[in-house]
Amino acid sequence: MNDMRLTERVVTETAKMTARGVQVHYGTNHALKDVDVDILDKTVTAFIGPSGCGKSTFLRCLNRMNDTVASARVTGRIEMDGQDIYDPRVDPVQLRAKVGMVFQKPNPFPKSIYDNVAYGPKIHGLSRNKAELDEIVETSLKKAALWNEVKDRLTAPGTGLSGGQQQRLCIARAVATSPEVLLMDEPCSALDPIATAQVEELIDELRAQFSVVIVTHSMQQAARVSQRTAFFHLGHLVEYGETGHIFTNPSDPRTEAYITGRIG
């Protein structure tokens, strides 16, 4: 692999999560082959690649969401702040409080907007009283750029919002537990262009507080929002580096073929 050179460059910055030799099998299907990646702190990292290339699979390894799939088997080593997150002593529940996730399709709970956001803080016990909880909900909604639209109807059901608002509600819900890493699995694929623009702007703002990993189908989106980009193909991590570098001067012919639209 040619990413030795990249890894060397990364050392100068803070790596929030490091993955080494990660393999994923779904039953007999070898979905992810020997992936090494460093997720940098306070950076937006984009995973791109054609469908079925393993980018979402890898994303779901980072907060152990693959645990909920019975047939999935993950090997290799993923560390967060130097701790192996697949250590048997690690409680995935605690891990996921630190590594939040936003999904492709907005999935607000059938509860009020307030309860949607307050759900995480409540179960993790992040607030001592109602006032603190109110504050967490408000700041989270503000961080998700949704506060002004919903502040008058916090008790309305979250499912009644528009698609873009629902997705931002889900982002607020994920942000509310103060994660250190936020994973986003094609967060804009179910949204219209205006909502997409709002979410993209939001991602850029969120970078100030934590690292964001975003899986996207759209190379333009990757170019717009991310500082670093990883290109996956057929379960391999083909190339990983600075976004500008990947898009202007890819070192692997497969990356070039993909970004010029010949495969994918």
Added chain:
Amino acid sequence: MTAPAMAAPAKATSLIEPDARTRRRNASERRFRLLGLSAVGVGLLALVILLTSVLGNGLSAFRQTWITIPVTLDAAVLDKQGNRNPDEMKKVTTLGYGKLVQQALLDALVEKGISTGDLTPKEVMALLSKEAPADLRDAVLADPSLVGQTIAFPAFATSRIDGYFKGRVTRESAERDANISPAQLDLADRMAEAGLIETRFNMGFLTRPDASELRPEAAGLGVAILGSAYMMIVVLVLSLPIGVAASIYLEELAPKNRWTDLIEINIANLAAVPSIVYGILALALFINILGLPQSAPLVGGLVLTLMTLPTIIIATRASLKAVPPSIRDAALGVGASKMQAIFHHVLPLAMPGILTGTILGLARALGESAPLLLIGMVAFVRDFPGAPPQGFLDPAAALPVQVYSWTQRADPAFVERASGAIIVLLAFLMAMNALAIILRRRFERRW
């Protein structure tokens, strides 16, 4: 590795050391999981207890205690004319045979050297079922050539003696029992030692008709099994074609309008109407207004048909729905009419599912008792219904109803028989379900 370069965030806690709150949450997770597991356990335990209770109480009903004695069928008593003509021999009642059997029993005891102690001949005779003389009479009338011979006649022991050998009756209970005394049990013990009494498999439990209150040992399921079989025939013949026809219309042809909506709502509700209400319908409509006879398998079959139809319709529609539309399109595409597409292509493909659903519906109907109580199937019926079609109108019993009527009788021996009848019923149900599973496995097709 990049670990040295990492600055630990201020609020970070170790991933490996769970904090107190996480420990609490995980404990509650374990409790919840345990609760779920115990719910499953309770469900399974209930099933096991239910089945063992029924099996434990009922298996003994298939075995019966017999007293086998040599009986000399004296022609002078049984056939005075000597013509061996059954019509003439019918004049000798069971009383006559009773005397014969009593004498034979006493003689057999003397011959084996068994002392009867202080027991009077009547008390000795009380070891035998009151059904015994009637059985002997039936045997002789069926084969008049037996007269004059000495035959080994196996007579039922009374239910108390039977219960004694099965452990249901003890000397203590016999002390308080007007129908049996410890002395009689002693005699029974001596007879068993001499080989006169034995307990073995009783086919009669499946073939004999019901018997009266005082003769539980002679009671069998014959009429009930035949009655249930007749009813199942009626249900099958009526509900399969009607159910399939209704499903075809609703699933394949019906336009979406008020009438079909009404039908749909009706079917959904009929599936949930309590079975006893169907019994009321049958009583008011079939018996009181249409004047059909009580206790008749035809009426039972009709009411069970009405009950089973919603089940069959729901199952049939599901299997019609499972046939992919491409099959219909293909048939219509080569110019078949809608009916041809349905009857030539869709229906044959859906048939395994329909049959499975029908068998399961029949199984449900077979176990149903409440509506049958109301149409008089609980009546005491000793005569086998005739051959079809007249037999459909003759009075009969039904398996589940027979269970109920046996539980209503005083003699505890009937409880054993009720459990035995349940085993028969469950065996039929299991066979039907197994057939349905085999059909499904063998013919099921996934698209």
Added chain:
Amino acid sequence: MSLGLLLLLLIALAALGYVAGRQRALAAVRGDARDLHSLPAYYGQAVALAAAVPGLLVMVVWLITQPLLVERTTLSLILTEDIGPGSSRELVMADIRRIAEGMGVLVATGAANEGEIAALATQPDALKDRLAAVNVALAAPISAPVAQAALVYRQSMETGQGAMAAAVLAVAVAGFLLALWRVTPAFRARNVVERVVQVLLIAASSLAILTTAGIIFSLLLESWHFFQLYPARDFFLSLTWSPKFGGGSDLGLWPLLWGTLYVSVIALLVAVPIGLMAAIYLSEYASPGLRAIAKPAIEVLAGIPSIVYGLFALMTVGPFLRDWFAQPMGLGDSSSSVMTAGVVMGIMLIPYVSSLSDDIINAVPQALRDGSYAIGATQSETIRQVVFPAALPGIVGAILMAASRAIGETMIVVLGAGAAAKLDLNPFEAMTTVTVKIVSQLTGDTEFASPETLVAFALGLTLFVFTLGLNVLALYIVRKYREQYE
């Protein structure tokens, strides 16, 4: 002519029609089926249907109306004075039917000819003896008008049977000939056959409506009779239930309704937590191996007939609860009790609750679970705070359906709850339910037209209204719920 023979004739005529129709169609085109509008078989089917269907219809209508008409004319021969005390028109009619049947037996066995029968009808005592000789025993002596009425009944039935056979055959032959005459190459046989088949299909599916109508009609009719004899106010408001043979019964609904609801509540208290938790465990936690065994095993409970549960209550659960709970706690010594029936019914309902809940829980989208897990919720938090609230409407529907089943259940309460109608709080006391009383009032020996018997129909109506209400509500809730996730 017997019914069986008539049916056979109809079938034969239809078969003949099939062959004839097919032949005639083929003959018309000299054997070249391509010149026919439809396949030759359709011509055959058209003629067969034309022969069989109208005949069958006439037969069915005749069979239903004839007894009604004949009974009416027969009963009009019986004056009100002729009906003895303690008897009723229904009982007299039953006697008449029985005597007429006996006359039939006399003729069939050759013991008497029609003339002798007519003569016998004027000598009731002789008639009774002759009937007894052919095993048609009658409890009371036959009165002269009844004997006459029986003769009339028998004669009208015989005439009716003959007329029916003639009418059915005439219609069938007419249909046969008409259809055969219409068979030409241009005759659109397939369309005709398919239209007839469609009408038959519609008729079959409309049977559901007829059944409901029949249920409502019979319940309303006999309940109306009941309320003619017994004041509705007392039925709905009285707190005592004590039917007496000689009349003057108290037939208050409340003790029965109380018992029904009490048993149902206990049943639901057993079934809902166990069923729901089992469904949750099996759908969210259990390994595939455990699920493959436990799920069908629990569903076996649903396939066991209720009489089996009844016997289980009677033999096992009742004595157990009495010996281990009721007697030590000094709460009574009855083995049939509300508790016995309730617990056993609860066991019966576990699979209903669990399989319905299972469907409903599985209908909750995985995305919601993922959303909750991604925030760091544990599985039980996800189930309790996300899945369960999302599934709640559906689960409520499932519980309502289980409740309706509990209220309508008969055999368990007949064998497990007891027969004493009382308003009591002690769950170890024997109480009774609406369904138990329907069975006991309709299987007893009281005469049909008495309030003590007819009350069963009013009880049935109450039961029907209750369960129908619950079902409609449950279906509505479940349907709304399903739409939410479709």
